[in-house]
Amino acid sequence: MINFTYENPTKIIFGRGAELKVGEEVKKYSSKVLLHYGGGSIKKTGLYDKVINSLKQAGVEVVELGGVMPNPRLGLVNEGIKICREKGIDFILAVGGGSAIDSAKAIAVGVPYNGDVWDFFSGKAEAKEALPIGVVLTIPAAGSEASPNSVITKEDGLYKRGMYSELIMPVFSIMNPELTYTLPEYQTACGTADIMAHIMERYFTNVTHTDLTDRLCEATLKTMIKNVPIALQEPDNYNARAEIMWAGTVAHNGLLGTGRIEDWASHNIEHEISAIYDVAHGAGLAVVFPAWMKYVYKNNLDRFVQFAVRVWNVEMNFDEPERTALEGIERLKKFFKEIGLPVSLKEMNIGDDRLEEMASKCTNGGNSTIGSFVKLNREDVYNILKLAR
Amino acid sequence: MINFTYENPTKIIFGRGAELKVGEEVKKYSSKVLLHYGGGSIKKTGLYDKVINSLKQAGVEVVELGGVMPNPRLGLVNEGIKICREKGIDFILAVGGGSAIDSAKAIAVGVPYNGDVWDFFSGKAEAKEALPIGVVLTIPAAGSEASPNSVITKEDGLYKRGMYSELIMPVFSIMNPELTYTLPEYQTACGTADIMAHIMERYFTNVTHTDLTDRLCEATLKTMIKNVPIALQEPDNYNARAEIMWAGTVAHNGLLGTGRIEDWASHNIEHEISAIYDVAHGAGLAVVFPAWMKYVYKNNLDRFVQFAVRVWNVEMNFDEPERTALEGIERLKKFFKEIGLPVSLKEMNIGDDRLEEMASKCTNGGNSTIGSFVKLNREDVYNILKLAR
Numbered sequence: 089m090i091n092f093t094y095e096n097p098t099k100i101i102f103g104r105g106a107e108l109k110v111g112e113e114v115k116k117y118s119s120k121v122l123l124h125y126g127g128g129s130i131k132k133t134g135l136y137d138k139v140i141n142s143l144k145q146a147g148v149e150v151v152e153l154g155g156v157m158p159n160p161r162l163g164l165v166n167e168g169i170k171i172c173r174e175k176g177i178d179f180i181l182a183v184g185g186g187s188a189i190d191s192a193k194a195i196a197v198g199v200p201y202n203g204d205v206w207d208f209f210s211g212k213a214e215a216k217e218a219l220p221i222g223v224v225l226t227i228p229a230a231g232s233e234a235s236p237n238s239v240i241t242k243e244d245g246l247y248k249r250g251m252y253s254e255l256i257m258p259v260f261s262i263m264n265p266e267l268t269y270t271l272p273e274y275q276t277a278c279g280t281a282d283i284m285a286h287i288m289e290r291y292f293t294n295v296t297h298t299d300l301t302d303r304l305c306e307a308t309l310k311t312m313i314k315n316v317p318i319a320l321q322e323p324d325n326y327n328a329r330a331e332i333m334w335a336g337t338v339a340h341n342g343l344l345g346t347g348r349i350e351d352w353a354s355h356n357i358e359h360e361i362s363a364i365y366d367v368a369h370g371a372g373l374a375v376v377f378p379a380w381m382k383y384v385y386k387n388n389l390d391r392f393v394q395f396a397v398r399v400w401n402v403e404m405n406f407d408e409p410e411r412t413a414l415e416g417i418e419r420l421k422k423f424f425k426e427i428g429l430p431v432s433l434k435e436m437n438i439g440d441d442r443l444e445e446m447a448s449k450c451t452n453g454g455n456s457t458i459g460s461f462v463k464l465n466r467e468d469v470y471n472i473l474k475l476a477r
Numbered sequence: 478m479i480n481f482t483y484e485n486p487t488k489i490i491f492g493r494g495a496e497l498k499v500g501e502e503v504k505k506y507s508s509k510v511l512l513h514y515g516g517g518s519i520k521k522t523g524l525y526d527k528v529i530n531s532l533k534q535a536g537v538e539v540v541e542l543g544g545v546m547p548n549p550r551l552g553l554v555n556e557g558i559k560i561c562r563e564k565g566i567d568f569i570l571a572v573g574g575g576s577a578i579d580s581a582k583a584i585a586v587g588v589p590y591n592g593d594v595w596d597f598f599s600g601k602a603e604a605k606e607a608l609p610i611g612v613v614l615t616i617p618a619a620g621s622e623a624s625p626n627s628v629i630t631k632e633d634g635l636y637k638r639g640m641y642s643e644l645i646m647p648v649f650s651i652m653n654p655e656l657t658y659t660l661p662e663y664q665t666a667c668g669t670a671d672i673m674a675h676i677m678e679r680y681f682t683n684v685t686h687t688d689l690t691d692r693l694c695e696a697t698l699k700t701m702i703k704n705v706p707i708a709l710q711e712p713d714n715y716n717a718r719a720e721i722m723w724a725g726t727v728a729h730n731g732l733l734g735t736g737r738i739e740d741w742a743s744h745n746i747e748h749e750i751s752a753i754y755d756v757a758h759g760a761g762l763a764v765v766f767p768a769w770m771k772y773v774y775k776n777n778l779d780r781f782v783q784f785a786v787r788v789w790n791v792e793m794n795f796d797e798p799e800r801t802a803l804e805g806i807e808r809l810k811k812f813f814k815e816i817g818l819p820v821s822l823k824e825m826n827i828g829d830d831r832l833e834e835m836a837s838k839c840t841n842g843g844n845s846t847i848g849s850f851v852k853l854n855r856e857d858v859y860n861i862l863k864l865a866r
Contacts, residue, residue: 092492093490103480308693347491
């Protein structure tokens with residue numbers, strides 16, 4: 089186990105009817121908020137009206153900025169920053185999934201910054217202050233509701249980049265599993281791949297003696313494996329939806345990474361795919377992760393054997409442990425398939441023509457490596473993308 | 478899963494050398510602190526000097542109050558409150574285990590309160606404000622380093638009572654596993670029983686569909702079961718000590734209870750034992766918990782079967798699941814024995830003469846019940862104490 093600092097102050101308000109508390113929670117911080125959301129789904133489901141009423145009752149003035157798209161764009165972030173500055177808004181309320189939250193985080197950190205907010209994503213600047221953010225979550229996936237991360241896509245050049253700062257952890261996140269009943273099957277599945285990927289990016293480490301966090305990771309993965317098929321068959325099964333939603337937060341609130349070195353190569357590779365092709369991040373991960381695994385598993389066979397045995401209940405093959413490891417990877421791939429995800433670039437209609445471009449962008453033109461479980465250079469990334477075809 | 482609110486803002490600074498950061502962390506809150514600790518052990522190990530130097534380097538003025546005893550007393554709490562008021566101290570730094578931290582919490586909540594601090598423990602008043610508290614942890618056991626709880630014993634009548642308030646969650650806790658190398662075997666074992674009890678008080682619930690938290694509980698218990706015997710054989714095994722220390726925090730920082738109704742009957746019963754006989758809390762728990770289990774297991778056999786199979790790897794007896802459940806309880810008892818804990822009142826030299834008195838005090842003279850997995854009245858508690866003889 090390596091040294092670590094862990095802090096997660098986000099207040100979670102979880103359960104049936106939780107969204108009705110949004111006004112009361114916001115009011116503790118502000119009387120004038122930017123309500124930031126995506127398309128029309130929150131209006132169709134009635135969530136929009138509930139949120140507006142709760143805010144009104146609490147005496148909170150609302151300025152709206154909708155239109156967040158999946159893989160949220162820098163353009164809208166800059167629009168949000170401008171609105172907040174002009175209208176003296178000091179709190180951002182995101183209603184939606186990871187895209188709305190990540191966009192809200194970027195606005196929150198951009199408002200008090202005297203420069204281009206992209207500086208935080210390009211690594212040119214470090215955030216020193218941010219407006220507080222609140223969340224009403226509708227999609228369990230990104231874990232952004234209790235994470236210090238935001239990922240934004242810059243239209244010019246299609247760069248998708250992340251920033252990290254404890255300043256952008258939401259002050260509260262409201263999570264009602266009922267709000268996820270209306271999620272289309274495909275979106276539930278994409279969220280699943282994202283959640284499982286957040287765990288696996290932490291699970292695959294070369295740090296030894298990580299008993300507690302290994303087992304916490306396995307616990308969270310097993311919870312997903314059990315409950316996702318139930319939620320897909322019964323979209324309004326409260327308990328299955330609740331398990332998935334809470335697992336999505338635990339997967340990415342930092343706990344599972346304590347004392348470990350995390351990897352994140354698969355996420356980096358996927359970002360290049362969804363930046364160019366605008367596919368769902370979760371779908372991209374379902375394609376990349378098994379390919380990454382096949383490319384790297386020999387570097388730490390024991391870890392992949394443990395993954396197979398403990399997470400997927402593969403019977404240990406003591407004579408040929410490699411078979412056990414490979415069977416674990418196969419079961420993950422099979423699980424993704426069964427819940428309706430693509431497991432190859434082909435299934436996403438992505439051809440071979442831009443693989444080299446993606447490998448190059450991902451490694452800063454070949455000048456840097458990604459990942460830590462195995463450090464991958466441009467050629468490695470290209471090979472993984474080829475494996476993912 | 479039931480609705481819940483979860484919030485835990487304590488910053489954890491974990492690992493080798495972490496104690497050297499104490500001055501820097503304290504300085505963020507205050508320039509004049511009460512340093513609160515127990516006996517001479519922190520002086521013997523050199524920790525005291527390190528803490529004093531770090532505080533001095535950060536320009537923090539220190540007023541000392543040592544002498545905290547296991548099962549910390551109200552008298553010293555009142556002394557601490559008086560000192561803080563007289564000297565204008567606005568931060569309490571606890572260096573030690575649960576007793577020092579619980580005592581510090583009581584002082585922190587007592588200083589700004591215009592009345593008897595015992596009011597918070599007797600349930601007469603609810604805390605409205607508290608001084609901030611910081612911790613340098615030396616004993617993994619109570620989980621007080623990241624919990625909203627404090628347990629204090631009132632000398633007059635030997636009442637041991639707890640209070641709960643999010644105001645008394647430490648702002649930071651510094652945790653260096655090396656600081657636990659010098660813990661005597663018996664204290665390591667007592668801490669183990671306390672940590673495992675914190676998990677089991679949450680695990681045994683009648684709330685259904687608690688997949689994630691069930692598995693997180695099991696993960697944390699299995700980590701303890703693996704690492705405690707190693708730490709007892711090799712007191713300076715960093716990794717085993719680190720797993721135990723971090724598990725002790727995770728066990729009691731609230732996460733494992735999310736979405737569940739917790740029990741706490743065994744803790745309540747144990748408090749009556751240690752209030753009268755001044756035995757180690759963990760030893761008392763090792764005696765009470767298996768007796769409680771035997772008394773209640775038939776009320777929810779499935780849960781005890783799951784505990785046996787998943788935590789203790791008992792092979793499922795499909796014909797007679799009750800045998801599986803009982804084997805799980807036996808394995809817990811055997812584990813406590815093997816790590817050197819008493820598993821009967823007799824082994825703690827406690828006779829039969831005050832069992833009725835304890836059962837009565839525990840249930841408010843027979844007027845209330847304890848626990849929620851099974852609600853226990855005075856007679857039930859008496860029967861459990863008899864089973865524990």
